[in-house]
Amino acid sequence: MRRLRLSAAVLVSASLLLAGCGGGDDSSSSGDTTPDAQKVAGGSTLDSTWPLTGLPVSGDASASQDHPVLVAKMDNTYSSAPQLGLSHADMVVEELVEGGLTRLAAFYYQDIPGDVGPVRSMRASDIGIVSPADATVVTSGAAGRTIARIKDAGIPFFQEGAKGFHRDSSRSAPYNLFANLTDVAAGIDQDDARPDDYLPWGSEKDFPKGQPAKTIAATFSGGHTTNWTYQGDGYVNENTYAAKGDEFPADTVLVLRVQVGDAGYLDPAGNPVPETKFTGKGQALLFHGGRLVRGTWEKKDLTSNLTLSTAAGKLDVPAGHTWIELVPAANGNVTFK
Template sequence: MRSTRLLATVIIAGSLVLAGCGGDEKSPASDSPEAQASAAAAETPQTWPLTGLDVADGKNAEQKHPVLVLKMDNTPSSAPQVGLGEADLVVEELVEGGVTRLAAFYYSQVPSEVGPVRSMRASDIGIVSPVGAAMVTSGAAPITISRIKDAGITFFAEGAKGFYRESSRSAPYNLFTNLADTASLIEQGAERPQDYLPWGDAEDLPSGQPATEISASFSGGHTTTWSFRDGGYVNDNSFAAEGDRFPADTVLALRVEVGDAGYRDPAGNPVPETIFEGAGDAMLFHDGRLVRGTWSKSSLKAPIQLRTQAGPLTVPAGRVWIELVPRSGGDVQFSK
């Protein structure tokens, strides 16, 4: 019996020693904080920065190209606009002559044919900088090119890979690009841009008020009209072809200050410059209703922040059309 107890004691002691030694071993790499953080990130659904929508299985939100912003003509001469329906997000801005131009954002998909491509404005600095976008343009006035370069914005103009003239159209409304070819000019590591808007869920929106018809007027010139139909907003006076119109889930109208860019266009019209920083009133149209709030941008490169009197305001994930409506001379009307 004594020998049996002694043997048991030795076995237990040996087990304790081995357990103690085991505690000095390094934890497997999978248990490290870095590995755990990576695993948690992998389990978190990826979302697209320009829509807030979930990335489909098998795809990645980190592309090997930056956000591409194409300047598209928005006059009757542009009809039909091509590739607008594949944009992730669109910003409409005032240019000279009371007309508007579109900044069409592409990232989750890059179409093969887009246009007509038109020129940049200094207003674009505040529009594209928050996501480090590269611009696709027909060019710009020398003063604008200088300011775009000073802002550190990459741009591609006619003559670069992908650009071509459409023989069935008249200049200057015949410049198009194969955007996928133009995107191949940029070699960079895969990197996801930051979110362009503060994304959220529709359930988080305040109740607001009914609003199914919208008119955004730009300083006595062009007016863009929208109707809420079949769960989304339809641009009633779009210059895009049927089936290629931008499918807006949300229309976000931001009232902005407009200054003078300091030069005139070839027709002698003063060129306006949207000041896209500071703060102003915001009108968020979603699901047939309007939520009022304010927007702010602490600098041209800063992201857009939205608030109501109750606190931060998020935008339901989806495709968004942003109207930069002049505070003076512009107007946003709506009805039930």
């Protein structure tokens, strides 16, 4: 885990617990413009690519930033419309929450925007989602037992009351909390080590042929379905709540079938809170370029990086912006055509 140092003011804010709420090698040639290799959290080096997309660093940018990966927990219901900030995200993970609804974990590293949201609460499921990126969570809070588990896992978080959070009076609570990520990042001082790659990145030319699949329906327990259509240059979320022009630019949709357990408590409405078990192994469906490649995902423990494979061997994700669907293996479903 990379070192994280918070100002005293931020530490005080972050202690206000809320109840559960709803490139290539270096060259001496003057014509070589390939970016230098970057330091990685584990002490080794990787080519100058962004850790959450695998895309190359351009110009004078660096894949080693002076802030951690920020993960904003965002509402994903009709009441959240319009969602702000998804177009700036490197990657998004959609996870099951109580009542058969879903919530988004939007990852930001390359581009730290202003307001994102609506910001909602954390779940224990987030431990396995954010840990591999050494991420800091931006949240409205969480239930007491979730806060305890998040702290035990060593995951830093900022919640309402910290710098950058504000309520939008034109919206109804609890769907009116937003966070200015530029302000949040300014309150964090840490070593500028490049995080490890979140996914096993590869190139477009090495992506297996697979089978045609231009529409996707990822159905979560309880009936919520996220629909995707491939439109030649990427995937469009047909039922997004994102503001017009602020949609996530998905190059790839990665569906992982996961086990889901009981978090052990109820939400304020009396619904059991589910917990995605993001460890072990399961079925993976990798959609890219209007094609589907079937495989298996594996994650040894909550902090481990995700690996993908097929019967032929290792499976890489083409570099780009990826939306990950954590669909329950037992009660969820995935259809495509």
